[in-house]
Amino acid sequence: MGMGLELNTMIVTKGKEVRREENLFQLQKEGYRLYPMHLPIDVRKTKHSDPSGFGRIEKMEWKDEKTTIVYRLISLNSTN
Numbered sequence: 001m002g003m004g005l006e007l008n009t010m011i012v013t014k015g016k017e018v019r020r021e022e023n024l025f026q027l028q029k030e031g032y033r034l035y036p037m038h039l040p041i042d043v044r045k046t047k048h049s050d051p052s053g054f055g056r057i058e059k060m061e062w063k064d065e066k067t068t069i070v071y072r073l074i075s076l077n078s079t080n
Contacts, residue, residue: 006033010042011055011071023073025055033067035060040074053077 017025035041035057042051059070 003032006031008033008035010044010047010051011035011057011069012044012047014046020070024058024070025073026068026070028066028068030066032062032065035069043071043073051077 011027013025013027017027020026037057037060040054040056043053043055044051053073053076055071055073057069057071059068061068
């Protein structure tokens with residue numbers, strides 16, 4: 001039996017991100033997911049919403065069929 005793996009090219013928070021420091025956030029997702037590390041990628045509230053900014057993933061961990069990422073928000077799109 002193989003391990004299921006999802007490839008992700010954006011960070012979709014669904015409002016479940018937790019702020020660790022000023023611009024540093026942690027997000028836990030169900031299942032095993034692979035993200036590009038150390039590159040700017042879209043941060044979105046939902047898969048089909050407009051990007052709220054760009055983030056750079058600094059740490060990714062797989063454990064107990066969950067993926068935890070720590071990302072730094074590097075730019076924020078204005079809501080005006």
